[in-house]
Amino acid sequence: MESWTLTDGAAPVAADTVTEVLRSRITAGKLDAWLESASGRSLAVVSNTERAMVMLLEHPGDPGGHSADPGADGWSDGFELSNGQSDEYPDADTVPLDEAFRIVRHVLATGRPPADAAWVVDR
Template sequence: MIESWVIDDSSRVPVSADSVREVLRARIDGGQHETWLASSSGRLLAFVTNNERAMMSLLTEEGDPGEHAVDPGVEGSSEGFVLSNGQHDEYPNEDTVPLEEALSLSQ
């Protein structure tokens, strides 16, 4: 069975791999910096950005600590990751990736 993905807080219409980059970019441009995608198999992909870097986490199921994309060897940290609940987060840069790379990884 082919896994399909939907934006978790909007319509239940599947988002194709070819359009996920554009969907994420449109949400970011519209001020939505946190996006959750849910798969038909129960996996979740969290995507949050500060417009320069992105934190991407893949969870097997809700409550799973998950895995995240990393940028090994990068120093420093970045702030300005605003979650939908208003929480402002700061992450070590090695635990995030540049935004354009994250958008490419999401396809």
């Protein structure tokens, strides 16, 4: 099993505590989180407090893949990055926050998104 840490923190983050860690960050106004595995993979979660984009990258420069909600219509904004950038995404490319947490927990526990989660490979 891979170990994961927040890139702006030092302590490992486990599957059973990652939801609490991410909720705490969002409450504090930190709407993006990057986790890095011991093997060099990256997992990003960017939220607007209601929806989130979850991205999994195999190595630096990899376009990776991201969570999806194929039946969703419209766009959402307010996806704030720590560098001040504010993004907007089609709702089909983001998922409700609870689904994002489920996906992140599964990735941390198994190394891959859940089989029943909609996922877009960007490679």
